[in-house]
Amino acid sequence: MSIDQKVSITQTTRSKLATTDLINPVFGKVYADHMLCCDFKKGTWQDMKIIPYGNISISPANTTLHYASTIFEGLKAYRNIHKEIVVFRPQDNAKRMVLSADRMCMPGIPESIFMTGITELLRLDEGWVTNHPGTSLYIRPFQIAMDPYVGIRPSDDYTFMIITGPVGAYYSQPLKVKIETKYTRAVLGGTGFAKTGGNYAAALKPAKKAQKEGYDQLIWTDGESHQYIEESGTMNIMFIINDTLITAPIGDTILNGITRDSILTIAKDQGMKVEERPVTVAEIIQSIEQGRLQEAFGVGTAATVAPIKTIGYNGIDYELTDVKSRKYSLGFLDTLDKMKSGVIEDKFGWIYKAK
Numbered sequence: 001m002s003i004d005q006k007v008s009i010t011q012t013t014r015s016k017l018a019t020t021d022l023i024n025p026v027f028g029k030v031y032a033d034h035m036l037c038c039d040f041k042k043g044t045w046q047d048m049k050i051i052p053y054g055n056i057s058i059s060p061a062n063t064t065l066h067y068a069s070t071i072f073e074g075l076k077a078y079r080n081i082h083k084e085i086v087v088f089r090p091q092d093n094a095k096r097m098v099l100s101a102d103r104m105c106m107p108g109i110p111e112s113i114f115m116t117g118i119t120e121l122l123r124l125d126e127g128w129v130t131n132h133p134g135t136s137l138y139i140r141p142f143q144i145a146m147d148p149y150v151g152i153r154p155s156d157d158y159t160f161m162i163i164t165g166p167v168g169a170y171y172s173q174p175l176k177v178k179i180e181t182k183y184t185r186a187v188l189g190g191t192g193f194a195k196t197g198g199n200y201a202a203a204l205k206p207a208k209k210a211q212k213e214g215y216d217q218l219i220w221t222d223g224e225s226h227q228y229i230e231e232s233g234t235m236n237i238m239f240i241i242n243d244t245l246i247t248a249p250i251g252d253t254i255l256n257g258i259t260r261d262s263i264l265t266i267a268k269d270q271g272m273k274v275e276e277r278p279v280t281v282a283e284i285i286q287s288i289e290q291g292r293l294q295e296a297f298g299v300g301t302a303a304t305v306a307p308i309k310t311i312g313y314n315g316i317d318y319e320l321t322d323v324k325s326r327k328y329s330l331g332f333l334d335t336l337d338k339m340k341s342g343v344i345e346d347k348f349g350w351i352y353k354a355k
């Protein structure tokens with residue numbers, strides 16, 4: 001990829017790097033020194049700049065504040081064993097962001113701006129990318145409508161930004177999850193496949209309720225019958241039954257996760273049987289009762305692979321197999337980790353070297 005976009009850079013005079021704990025960072029609380037901004041005005045993307053991380057100023061009438069005209073992405077940069085800074089499949093995040101934008105009636109960010117933005121930001125804040133085990137620099141691109149207009153219509157102006165922050169492991173423990181049978185995350189014809197703010201705001205109440213009941217996370221089911229399994233929290237979900245990897249197919253209501261796609265690709269490459277098909281709650285509960293469910297796990301950038309140890313359904317908690325003996329999910333995690341750290345060959349061309 002060529003870097004054909006001009007970026008103006010203003011460096012911070014007060015770096016926080018020396019005073020930040022990069023070995024045990026807290027997810028989502030600490031941000032690196034710089035951020036990228038690019039505006040969409042008069043029908044074109046312009047004024048791409050990197051400036052010190054800090055607050056931004058917007059009108060109280062800003063349409064995003066009122067009507068949630070916002071989309072985002074999430075990806076990670078790692079320091080590999082050759083001391084290079086690598087990012088996992090960033091071009092796929094750029095493409096997905098354009099799909100989210102289209103659903104929300106926003107202009108799509110050109111891949112060249114997305115990639116140049118990430119690359120330049122990582123080169124400037126390279127000290128924030130360390131090789132401490134389990135850590136990475138989380139990259140959060142997002143795009144918001146900017147019109148100061150309290151009326152419902154697509155905005156004329158937008159801002160695209162990228163912020164980054166050091167992170168460690170997302171979940172430290174195997175998960176206890178509850179199959180949600182009342183609330184709905186996404187419906188056919190809705191916005192479930194887009195990474196847009198409203199999906200997450202609407203999920204807070206059911207997630208909070210599950211947490212009060214002692215669960216870490218929800219398993220979302222379809223909005224119509226609540227009989228089909230869709231996702232787990234903000235991760236895609238996978239099961240192993242009869243040594244076969246099973247996951248729900250991508251569609252309107254399921255986010256097309258890059259981790260999901262990567263694991264499916266690795267599994268097929270290793271000759272494993274893979275089924276992308278509707279998965280019913282009944283099938284999963286029955287397979288647990290009959291001792292046939294070998295593994296269940298969430299997959300996403302934040303956690304990579306999050307083993308599930310307990311599934312709650314209709315007031316009953318079903319305990320799954322011992323997490324330590326899970327050869328498939330731990331194997332996928334290991335393969336992905338080794339690709340990112342440069343220990344094994346990047347045979348699918350997923351690793352982007354930023355520096």
Ligand SMILES: *Cc1c(COP(=O)(O)O)cnc(C)c1O
Pocket residue numbers: 074195231233234235236255256257258259260299300301302
């Ligand atoms: C981001 C996200 C995922 C995971 O996608 P990745 O590309 O693997 O990070 C899954 N489900 C939802 C709802 C998400 O927002």
